[in-house]
Amino acid sequence: MTQPINPLVQNLEPDRILTFQKSLSQFSDLVYLTFGEPGFATPEPVKAATKAAIDADRSHYGNSQGEPALREAALAYLADRYQLSYPSIDNLIMTAGVTEGIQAIFKTLLQEGDGLLIPDPAYGSYFAALSLAGGVVLPINTAKANFKLTPELVDEAMASAKVPVRAVLFNYPNNPTGVSYDLEELKALAACFERHDLWVISDEIYAELTYQGQHHSLGKLLPERTIVVNGLSKSHAMTGYRLGLIAGPSEIIQEIQKVHGSSVFSLPTFVQDGAVAAFQMSRDDLDYMRESYQERRDYVADELRALGFELVAPKGAFYLFAKLPDSIQMDSADFAMDLAKNGGVALIPGTAFSMFDEAKRYVRLSYAADMATLKAGLARLKAYLNDK
Structure with a gap:
């Protein structure tokens, strides 16, 4: 049978x-x-570094968490762009794109039946990844607030939740709406997330494509409970390179790495060398x-x-x-x-x-x-x- x-x-x-x-x-x-x-x-520097890595036979297994040189470059990039200060490269994982990173986070944080707050509308892959992790989606209808998440909407969602709520997935600038948040709005949300004792999964993949004002990372405002997700696909036109990153407190990164390492033994080493060049490009470039x-x-x-x-x-x-x-x-x-x-x-x-x-x-x-x-x-x- x-x-x-x-x-x-x-x-x-x-x-x-x-x-x-x-x-x-x-x-x-x-x-x-x-x-x-x-x-x-x-960009040409990325292509040149990738080609050079291939010519140098950088085509063997690498570090599952990301080569140390790449994590060092990513650490410097996050500090320069968003003033995110992490103690060491052990606070970072390089992932096979943001989608794989999100899946690893969900499987680490959520137990069967745990709820996850997701401001709606949202990128569709979140919902599939949550289902595979056994989590329960708790959508927040942001259409009621011009498609922005507010502390009041979070309070309402928490009050009406029928399952334990472990975390909130917060994506900004947002796909599909393009909305983002100023510093005062983020401070209010950070205080709300902390009050409800939530982990924050902050998907900031579009951070470099911010047109009005400066992008402020929740990882800086709420460092002890925020897992920042970012990458190079959108900012550096590297969608096919499939390289993202997760950054956060070392104790949770250590646990996420167990899940990530079980599915991604190694990212292509020549791709990692190209990504080092990407992280080292100046904003002006x-x-x-x-x-x-x-x-x-x-x-x-x-x-x-x-x-x-x-x-x-x-x-x-x-x-x-x-x-x-x-x-x-x-x-x-x-x-x-x-x-x-x-x-x-x-x-x-x-x-x-x-x-x-x-x-x-x-x-x-x-x-x-x-x-x-x-x-x-x-x-x-x-x-x-x-x-x-």
């Missing part, structure tokens, strides 16, 4: 973004404004990306508003979470499919990021693509809406 499959896997909902993207394969000649794929090549994204954001936001969309004001990342014009009576999933079929433009429905009904009126547009692609997509979107 065939043994049953793990129910956690059987009941796992496929990633909604990937599922929707796959459904678009039936259409040809689409302008894709969907994935958060940086519209730039990986990367300004061209952030400045270009801001220009694209402003252009796309103006065009969408002119077409009747309402926008969440994005302060970072490279997404616009746009509310459909009143003239569109479809929900976001039907609209996105019809737009692909009849308008030749691919957007992601808001329902791919949310468990609440408000998302049925929203779509996410990525402005990471180059300006020519953005203009082509918006021209098609305008023509589509004019035909409605």
